Amino acid sequence: MHDLFGDSVAYFEKIYESATKAARFYGFERIETPVLEDTRVFTRGVGASTDIVEKEMYNLKTKGGNSLSLRPEGTAPVMRAYVEHDMYTRPQPVKFFYFGPFFRHERPQSGRYRQFWQFGMETIGKGGPAVDAQIVSAIYGMLSDLGVKNIVVEVNSMGDSKCRGLYKGVLKKYLKKASLCADCKKRVTKNPLRVLDCKQCVEIKKEAPQIVDYICKECREDFKKTLECLDEAGVPYDLNPFIVRGLDYYTGMVYEFFAGEKEPLALGGGGRYDGLCELFGGGDVPATGAALGVERVVLAMQKAGVKIEEKNPQVLLAHLGDLAEKKSLRLLEQFRKANLPVYNCIGKESLKGQLSRANKLSVPWTLIIGREEAIEDNVVIRDMRDGSQEKVEMKDAVKEVKKRLKG
Numbered sequence: 001m002h003d004l005f006g007d008s009v010a011y012f013e014k015i016y017e018s019a020t021k022a023a024r025f026y027g028f029e030r031i032e033t034p035v036l037e038d039t040r041v042f043t044r045g046v047g048a049s050t051d052i053v054e055k056e057m058y059n060l061k062t063k064g065g066n067s068l069s070l071r072p073e074g075t076a077p078v079m080r081a082y083v084e085h086d087m088y089t090r091p092q093p094v095k096f097f098y099f100g101p102f103f104r105h106e107r108p109q110s111g112r113y114r115q116f117w118q119f120g121m122e123t124i125g126k127g128g129p130a131v132d133a134q135i136v137s138a139i140y141g142m143l144s145d146l147g148v149k150n151i152v153v154e155v156n157s158m159g160d161s162k163c164r165g166l167y168k169g170v171l172k173k174y175l176k177k178a179s180l181c182a183d184c185k186k187r188v189t190k191n192p193l194r195v196l197d198c199k200q201c202v203e204i205k206k207e208a209p210q211i212v213d214y215i216c217k218e219c220r221e222d223f224k225k226t227l228e229c230l231d232e233a234g235v236p237y238d239l240n241p242f243i244v245r246g247l248d249y250y251t252g253m254v255y256e257f258f259a260g261e262k263e264p265l266a267l268g269g270g271g272r273y274d275g276l277c278e279l280f281g282g283g284d285v286p287a288t289g290a291a292l293g294v295e296r297v298v299l300a301m302q303k304a305g306v307k308i309e310e311k312n313p314q315v316l317l318a319h320l321g322d323l324a325e326k327k328s329l330r331l332l333e334q335f336r337k338a339n340l341p342v343y344n345c346i347g348k349e350s351l352k353g354q355l356s357r358a359n360k361l362s363v364p365w366t367l368i369i370g371r372e373e374a375i376e377d378n379v380v381i382r383d384m385r386d387g388s389q390e391k392v393e394m395k396d397a398v399k400e401v402k403k404r405l406k407g
């Protein structure tokens with residue numbers, strides 16, 4: 001679990017800004033579910049035999065004996081909220097986005113944390129190719145706007161529960177004969193699709209049967225239409241028959257986002273999950289969604305050489321002595337009310353240090369409250385470019401600064 005400060009915060013804020021802007025543009029409203037949920041939200045919603053639930057979830061028992069879990073992903077909680085708040089009574093579909101921390105007890109490595117942040121989008125209540133494509137297109141556009149280079153969207157179809165059953169049988173048969181790692185040997189019976197995600201058992205994919213050959217005519221037609229929608233939205237994609245996502249709830253099209261040419265970085269993924277609402281007792285409700293790993297997007301932006309420009313204020317407020325520092329507080333309030341950003345030096349002692357800060361930030365104007373000015377309720381406005389300065393009354397400071405900034 002990591003602390004967020006300094007540079008990483010600047011990237012986070014930039015991503016948050018772009019994500020919120022994109023989500024709202026496409027008509028998604030914000031939802032933030034609690035970080036702790038009843039464990040059953042995930043055992044039921046994500047699937048008890050998935051790695052996330054079986055191995056990676058942080059579970060705790062309350063004094064009252066309830067089993068709670070730190071949320072490892074966002075889709076199941078959003079669906080829980082949809083059902084809990086009877087959201088099928090609203091005009092459909094309902095479209096949500098979220099941006100928050102998630103928790104998985106994974107082996108730490110570069111770009112993999114035990115607390116990480118995700119931005120997610122979910123459309124619930126109405127489905128179809130265009131609905132799926134809209135989320136892919138929104139995320140693709142947002143990543144492009146953030147300056148991420150070489151974005152690759154890999155797509156596949158998981159069919160529906162019926163055609164996937166057929167494929168699972170065929171895959172199981174094939175895997176039983178293949179040489180697998182110890183984990184995958186267990187997965188073959190419980191969750192054979194998960195073997196296709198294994199980083200160790202890559203060789204078996206060469207000959208493995210592909211799900212697209214087993215999905216039914218309707219699912220194939222639906223997949224084709226979704227790809228046409230992606231074409232229409234201008235999203236390039238690659239077909240990858242082995243994108244199966246680790247979670248049980250997907251049906252129909254699934255996809256993952258990658259960035260970078262060499263050693264592509266997995267940024268996120270999603271797909272359709274028409275069966276999930278039923279698992280929460282909410283009936284047959286179509287749904288689709290995706291999530292991006294925020295730390296990964298930061299890495300991708302840094303890899304692409306994206307720099308975050310800090311907007312420095314045009315004005316710095318310096319003081320000399322305790323009384324002047326106290327008067328700074330009053331002056332700062334005047335600037336806040338006028339919505340004029342000022343870099344403040346509250347807590348800093350030497351005037352020399354404060355002025356050298358002004359030079360570092362290249363602010364064109366510095367306000368200085370010296371000992372005399374503090375007593376007289378005046379302030380000096382100094383033009384940092386030529387060193388010229390003028391004393392004005394403190395009450396006129398905002399007006400005087402505005403005049404100079406305009407000039």
Ligand code: AMP
Nearest residue numbers: 111112113116266267268269292293296
């Ligand atoms: P998933 O919910 O597993 O499909 O993950 C979606 C995205 O979240 C991944 O592609 C990563 O970008 C990010 N992600 C998942 N797990 C982690 C983690 N442990 N640390 C950092 N990012 C993660």
